[in-house]
Amino acid sequence: MKKIKISFVGVGFMSQIAHIINYYKNKKVELYEVCDLDENLAKEVKKKFNFTGKIYKDYTKMDTKNVDGVVIIVQRQLLEKITGYFLKNNCNVFSEKPHSYSLNEYKKNKKNQKKVWLKGYVRRHDTAIKKFKKNYLIKKNNLGKLNSISYYVSSGNSYLGAKHFVNPFIKKEFKSPLSKFPKFIKKKNYKLYDIYANTALHSIDLFDFFEMKFVDILFAQIDDNNFLCNFTTLTKIQKEKILCQIFLNSSPNQLWDEKMIFMYEKGQVIIKFNSPLFKKGSHKITIFNKLKNETTNISFKNKWCFNQQTLDFVNYIEKKNYFNFNSLSGKDCIKNYENIWKFYINKKNKI
Numbered sequence: 001m002k003k004i005k006i007s008f009v010g011v012g013f014m015s016q017i018a019h020i021i022n023y024y025k026n027k028k029v030e031l032y033e034v035c036d037l038d039e040n041l042a043k044e045v046k047k048k049f050n051f052t053g054k055i056y057k058d059y060t061k062m063d064t065k066n067v068d069g070v071v072i073i074v075q076r077q078l079l080e081k082i083t084g085y086f087l088k089n090n091c092n093v094f095s096e097k098p099h100s101y102s103l104n105e106y107k108k109n110k111k112n113q114k115k116v117w118l119k120g121y122v123r124r125h126d127t128a129i130k131k132f133k134k135n136y137l138i139k140k141n142n143l144g145k146l147n148s149i150s151y152y153v154s155s156g157n158s159y160l161g162a163k164h165f166v167n168p169f170i171k172k173e174f175k176s177p178l179s180k181f182p183k184f185i186k187k188k189n190y191k192l193y194d195i196y197a198n199t200a201l202h203s204i205d206l207f208d209f210f211e212m213k214f215v216d217i218l219f220a221q222i223d224d225n226n227f228l229c230n231f232t233t234l235t236k237i238q239k240e241k242i243l244c245q246i247f248l249n250s251s252p253n254q255l256w257d258e259k260m261i262f263m264y265e266k267g268q269v270i271i272k273f274n275s276p277l278f279k280k281g282s283h284k285i286t287i288f289n290k291l292k293n294e295t296t297n298i299s300f301k302n303k304w305c306f307n308q309q310t311l312d313f314v315n316y317i318e319k320k321n322y323f324n325f326n327s328l329s330g331k332d333c334i335k336n337y338e339n340i341w342k343f344y345i346n347k348k349n350k351i
Contacts, residue, residue: 003028007034008033012073022309022310033056068092076098079099083117087109087114094116095119096120097121098179103335118309119330121209148244152258196248200337200340211235211236215231266291279304
């Protein structure tokens with residue numbers, strides 16, 4: 001059986017421990033070409049993971065004709081243009097977040113998509129989250145109307161003592177290509193916009209995956225330590241607006257803490273997420289029915305979401321499923337992220 005050739009742009013720490021390792025272990029995959037500014041790192045990674053092709057420092061020199069898919073795991077500000085290059089060259093692409101910094105630039109890349117463009121919203125590939133969505137969210141339950149949702153992420157050091165990776169040999173400093181910020185974002189806000197582009201887009205996308213559409217932004221506060229937004233959503237099964245909140249910060253104790261709280265008229269559901277970099281583990285779900293004064297604890301065992309993401313990308317390439325669910329995500333995420341910033345800037349200007 002002919003193997004699926006996968007090339008990598010960016011082979012640093014995160015690329016190795018969450019992405020390359022899963023393609024390396026997949027029997028359907030041949031790891032093909034390697035591109036990284038750190039040439040010595042690229043050589044060591046090629047050797048360690050048995051890449052069969054050439055090594056490059058310049059991604060525009062890579063083979064786009066004989067490769068089946070390109071995985072792009074680079075610094076945030078490099079993603080947009082590198083992704084755009086491979087989309088223009090008719091490649092199947094997996095790119096990490098943020099796939100773009102502005103809605104306008106996203107639309108330009110989207111026009112060039114001819115095949116799979118899978119984006120790094122890893123929770124979409126989480127088997128336990130899919131099960132929770134199916135069993136508890138997109139059909140009616142005995143807790144009644146959903147009133148509010150709070151999503152909290154304290155993203156500390158989630159690498160959890162990861163071992164067996166090749167350390168970089170040089171410190172990389174990039175001058176270009178850089179993503180284009182929206183025109184309404186001033187230079188003084190570039191840093192904060194960049195910092196939260198990853199975690200905020202991840203959080204916004206989870207609401208989208210749960211089929212909850214943004215309606216109104218009610219409050220926004222963004223600073224060096226916290227990202228807070230209150231907004232309303234609508235779902236397919238409930239026409240009344242649902243009050244929602246996203247709260248992001250960095251964990252002071254360097255531990256990963258992520259949870260969602262769903263408040264219903266007759267009780268609540270709390271999901272305590274496992275860190276996405278845990279290969280084994282469970283999401284803890286607590287359901288409280290206040291009418292019955294009854295608490296139920298459920299443990300959803302999840303297969304490693306980063307590996308599931310790899311399996312999905314390979315599957316989409318095999319079946320030529322070019323416009324899968326994740327290809328359609330992205331536009332609304334960036335639009336909502338921009339709108340949160342617009343609300344915050346306008347509010348700040350009025351004070």
